[in-house]
Amino acid sequence: GENVEQHPSTLSVQEGDSAVIKCTYSDSASNYFPWYKQELGKRPQLIIDIRSNVGEKKDQRIAVTLNKTAKHFSLHITETQPEDSAVYFCAATGGTSYGKLTFGQGTILTVHP
Amino acid sequence: GAGVSQSPSNKVTEKGKDVELRCDPISGHTALYWYRQSLGQGLEFLIYFQGNSAPDKSGLPSDRFSAERTGGSVSTLTIQRTQQEDSAVYLCASKLRLQETQYFGPGTRLLVL
Numbered sequence: 001g002e003n004v005e006q007h008p009s010t011l012s013v014q015e016g017d018s019a020v021i022k023c024t025y026s027d028s029a030s031n032y033f034p035w036y037k038q039e040l041g042k043r044p045q046l047i048i049d050i051r052s053n054v055g056e057k058k059d060q061r062i063a064v065t066l067n068k069t070a071k072h073f074s075l076h077i078t079e080t081q082p083e084d085s086a087v088y089f090c091a092a093t094g095g096t097s098y099g100k101l102t103f104g105q106g107t108i109l110t111v112h113p
Numbered sequence: 114g115a116g117v118s119q120s121p122s123n124k125v126t127e128k129g130k131d132v133e134l135r136c137d138p139i140s141g142h143t144a145l146y147w148y149r150q151s152l153g154q155g156l157e158f159l160i161y162f163q164g165n166s167a168p169d170k171s172g173l174p175s176d177r178f179s180a181e182r183t184g185g186s187v188s189t190l191t192i193q194r195t196q197q198e199d200s201a202v203y204l205c206a207s208k209l210r211l212q213e214t215q216y217f218g219p220g221t222r223l224l225v226l
């Protein structure tokens with residue numbers, strides 16, 4: 001089955017800096033890669049996703065890049081703000097997995113004012 | 114419209130008791146997933162429903178865990194003879210069958226004493 005590794009486990013940045021979180025996946029059949037943000041005690045919320053036929057996608061301060069050959073994808077947050085502080089999860093799905101998501105272990109992002 | 118809802122939001126039980134967790138998906142979402150999130154961990158897939166059928170139960174950790182879905186809507190996850198290691202947040206997600214985005218409920222926080 002699919003295996004997703006996520007790094008780093010914690011990330012601390014100053015407000016205004018950029019943050020990058022990286023994930024690798026194992027199943028070459030995976031073709032959909034969402035990123036979820038989870039604030040303390042809240043439900044995971046989709047912030048951006050990318051499909052395997054696209055190399056990069058951007059939405060305001062958030063961007064995701066995908067390298068299918070290397071089987072890795074990354075989340076980039078620019079001009080970080082304190083409200084970006086949360087746990088971020090990458091995930092992968094595709095092939096015959098019925099859409100079930102395999103998640104990375106999460107990254108705790110802290111943005112210091 | 115209304116999002117995914119789950120009940121109860123919190124459940125404290127004694128070891129050996131049975132518990133039932135409920136998920137109300139977004140109206141019209143035929144695909145429903147249960148995930149488990151242990152403290153400080155990523156989300157772990159449990160079971161997938163398409164309509165009332167469960168073609169993928171591969172994530173259920175033991176035969177003490179079962180789930181059903183009725184009317185293509187509400188789903189119930191039952192844990193029999195609960196153990197302390199069952200303590201976790203149980204999350205439900207739903208999506209339209211032919212779309213990829215999963216929408217999560219707020220979760221049920223289960224504590225087994």
